[in-house]
Amino acid sequence: MPRIQAPTVAEHRARQRRAILDAARAHLAEEGRAPSLAQVGARAGLARSSVYDYFDSRDDLLAAVVAxxxxxxxxxxxxxxxxxxxxxxxxxxxxxxxxxxxxxxxxxxxxxxxxxxxxxxxxxxxxxxxxxxxxxxxxxxxxxxxxxxxxxxxxxxxxxxxxxxxxxxxxxxxxxxxxxxxxxxxxxxxxxxxxxxxxxxx
Missing domain, CATH: 1.10.357.10 (Tetracycline Repressor, domain 2)
Known part of the structure; x- marks a missing residue:
């Protein structure tokens, strides 16, 4: 049986960042207003503290969504x-x-x-x-x-x-x-x- 290779740290971080951005976009589409980092984390299945590993603030997250x-x-x-x-x-x-x-x-x-x-x-x-x-x-x-x-x-x-x-x-x-x-x-x-x-x- 072929060995399943575990994702690297970089791959894991890229997936989590992608999940956060997707969650923020979904919130914007549904609610029409900026989400809190806690709301984004909950939607992405991450703790609020984990979201802070990627974005310093809501404005930082919104800038990343724009980009x-x-x-x-x-x-x-x-x-x-x-x-x-x-x-x-x-x-x-x-x-x-x-x-x-x-x-x-x-x-x-x-x-x-x-x-x-x-x-x-x-x-x-x-x-x-x-x-x-x-x-x-x-x-x-x-x-x-x-x-x-x-x-x-x-x-x-x-x-x-x-x-x-x-x-x-x-x-x-x-x-x-x-x-x-x-x-x-x-x-x-x-x-x-x-x-x-x-x-x-x-």
Missing amino acids: DVFPDWAGQVTGSMEAADTPGGQVWAYVEANLTLFAGSEQAVARALTSVVDPSLLAEPVSRFHQSLQEPLVAALEAHGEAQPQLVADIIDSMVVRVSRDIWEPAPGTAPSTLTTCLELLERLLKPYLLPAGSRAS
Whole structure:
């Protein structure tokens, strides 16, 4: 029987740190406010004193969450784009992946971070996040043959933000839109431009 190798100290610490960050993100998504270190420890199955082995304070933990979430979100979007076969398909994958993030619990995390984290702490990560998404989007539009790729990229971003607003902030007296409804609307607007006729079926 093969011998099972015990995790190293570094691997153990990495797993515990990952558990703490995941617990903090889950709390932010569910509660909409910053957790205490005790709350994070309880959710992660760790003692409060163990959480202090990794983070000195709640602000230190929130800074680590900020540093963790934006690259994660960018990786989800760019990963979806890389899996597409054509430049137009990459742009549509960008739209789908962003709307999926807006419609899911990660949007609640983003909203909570905006309300509990100092804006100066968010400014640089948000800027890097936006740039990391804009570069592949503009490149895909250029490869698609768009003469004004940056302008069209800005328009697509505006469309995604506007449509997704109805998921989280619907007009008074109206029901929230679903992810499917939002995608169907943008599909009608964008797919004729992005995808060849034979590729438009969802």
